Amino acid sequence: MIGKGIAKGMVETARNLVGSYHESERMVTVEYPEQKIPAKESARNFPFLVYDGDDWQTGLRCVSCQICEKECPPQCIYIEKDTEKKPDFLGKPQFQPKIFDIDVSVCMGCQICVEVCPFESIRMDREFEYAGTDRFNDMLFTKENLAKSNSYYHQIHPTEATETDGIREDKRQAHLLKERAKAEKLAKAKKEAMEKKAGASSTD
Amino acid sequence: MNLLLTIIALITLASAVAAICLRNLVHCVLCLTLSFAGIALTYLELSAEFVGFAQVMVYIGAVTILVLFALLMTRGGKELHLRSWNPGHWLTGLGAGLGTLGVLLVGIFHSKLREVTPLDTKDESVHALGNSLLDTYVLPMEALAVLLTVALIGAALLAMPERSRPGQTFRKVSSTKEGPVKD
């Protein structure tokens, strides 16, 4: 019969219309700028650069290896190497970026840069309320804007940040072991050399 | 001379002339619509309300739209607007038209009717019209109803695309010279 389904649908929408006034669980809308739904831990959108310690310039993890720049699908990262080196967290002298720009109007949030970064330097942020009046410059983030502390990282993505810290700790341990082995080897070699020298002198 | 009527008549005539002169066919039809509207206004000026509204409804609401649809369906906008320059054609056409106009004008200005004055009030009630339609003119009206129905069905049948039946296609293919070659 023509019209039965229509009547059924009309009743359904009428129930919604009336119900939306007195059943608060129906309303899923949040009045955004005043109220916000707390972000999920896995929320991500644009990348940022992590630094250790208090000073972002000395603590910046990035060594400007430019892997992320090459891998970025929309090519929104631009890196220029500095000529001067600075020591990294292991104390080794490493390059640092002179310019590190991300055009977030181009970035698509794919997280490939994070996957490929061998130095745990670039990570995903969850800040999304960006707005500007200039189409080109306002959405171009330089390394000053991008650098954020490790504690901030812990705050937004605790699990992932702890994981990253673990990796870095392992690296440090491995490095220490290696250093120790190297030092031992060096000491041994020295000792052997000394002994040889002594042996040689004694045979004389 | 009645000012209102003069304006209406001038608009009607000008748009009618434009309708047969303009190059773009859609413009022609739109001018024709304006002309129909002017004619409807003339009816209203003659205090024939019902007929005036019927004119608007049928001509502006239906016939013009029909003509426009037909124009678009036949890609009419691209065709030449007048006959090609052939003095014979042109002379015959203009001569016939202007000759008729002359004859009509002579007739009008020699007629006794042109000095008739109208009644001050005319009983143009829809009731009278309806009564006479269903009383004196009931047979023509019924015939008209049949005519309209037939025209509706006939027009739909005429304009319907011809569908080839399954049996026909085979015959068509085999009868042409470029048909499939058999071993």
Added chain:
Amino acid sequence: MHTLTPYLLLSAGLFCTGLIGVMLRRNAIILLASIELMLNAANINFVAFWRFHPSSEDVSGLVMVLFTIAIAAAEAAVGLALVISIYRHYRTTNPDTLNELKG
């Protein structure tokens, strides 16, 4: 008080415009439109004669106009349907080129 003349003049003008249109245009659709114009010119006369008729009860003029309008609408419908089906066959709406029946 005005007279019948302006209506008759308007009607004559419209009729002749329609006639010239029928003679000189080469698109069948515009031909039909011109014919409509001629029918309308006749209608103006009907209404004008009704208005200037001495009897106040007689509405034959208006009835005639209604009939004409109905017939014109039917004519336009059938005519345009014909034009469209002709166009499907011959890919033209120019009546001059439709001369297959010519002896």
Added chain:
Amino acid sequence: MWFEELLISIKASMVLLAPEMVRPLVSALLSSMPILMSFGGLFAMVTLLERKMLGRIQNRLGPNRVGPFGLFQPVADGIKMLTKEDIVPHSADHLIHFLAPLILLVSAMLGLSVIPFGQKLVAVELEAGILFFFAVGGAAELAVFMAGWSSRNKYALLGALRAIAQMISYEIPLILSSIGVLMAAGSLSLVEVVQAQAGGMHAWYIWTPWGFLGCILFLIATLAEVNRSPFDIPEAESELIAGHMTEYSGFKYAVFFLAEFVAMFAMCALTATLFLGGYHAPLPILSFIPGPFWLFLKLILLVLLFIWIRGTMPRLRADQLMEFAWKFMLPMSMANLVATGLWIALDGGVLGWILSAILNGAAYFGWSHLLSRASGVKPRVYQYADDPQTHA
């Protein structure tokens, strides 16, 4: 009564202030001004109401940013529309492109002039008022065509042609379903149609079987005539961008929008006049409240119904639309005419009521049964999605 008489005397005294020469003009102006102003205001209100109500139907809040409860949203929309750049396509037919929205608006507004808003409150009292209403409504089709054709845009042209085909098809059931009322009232004049329904709710035509079916058919045809959802195929965003309005922006687009709403109001006012007793109060006790109030109340209730329908139903497909018009609406309105004739022949008595109800009911049930059998549509089987029946 007092309200109508007050308005009329105010108008009369204001006309007397004007010099002798321009009095007819001033009188016409004074008759049309209140209509234009009140419907302009109603337009602003209804745009907000529609968005609010649609939001609530979808369990949203609707606009609530501009002013308290979003009440100034229409103002903001208006400012936005009026300050936008008016773009005319380079290859458009400029004159026709300019004229189309104006003709549409004028044809929508003219229809309001024959609606009686109260006792003796009608801008133009015509003997063939309803014919005038439908005649000027016919000009809307021309305006839509002009808009679509002059834009030189395929979406605009397709949308316009769809709109015209739809409007012409639905004009037939629209007029046929209103003829029953005219037969019963014995007049083409809307004033007399309303007077025939005086004396309280029981005299309204909607309570007769033919009036009920006629009213429903009329409302459905109205939805199609003013391109409202679910018959808004001419403006289907997903396929035609905005139909004939694609190439319009700024003020001209606003005019289109206004014309669409005013046409809807005019149609609702006509529905109220034909079937719901026009400006008459539902109960004779309530007739101290002025007539315009009742008419506007009925009008707004009908508009709410339209919004409700819009919130419920998805858009039809073009061929479904045409089939519905010619296969369902037309036969039903014909059957309704016969039922009306029966009712009138039996002088509207109980027997006439019962017989016409039986006739209409038989027509509806029989025809819809036949149609659904002929269409071969079976209840939908869900292959992958869950069947809502089993989980209900």
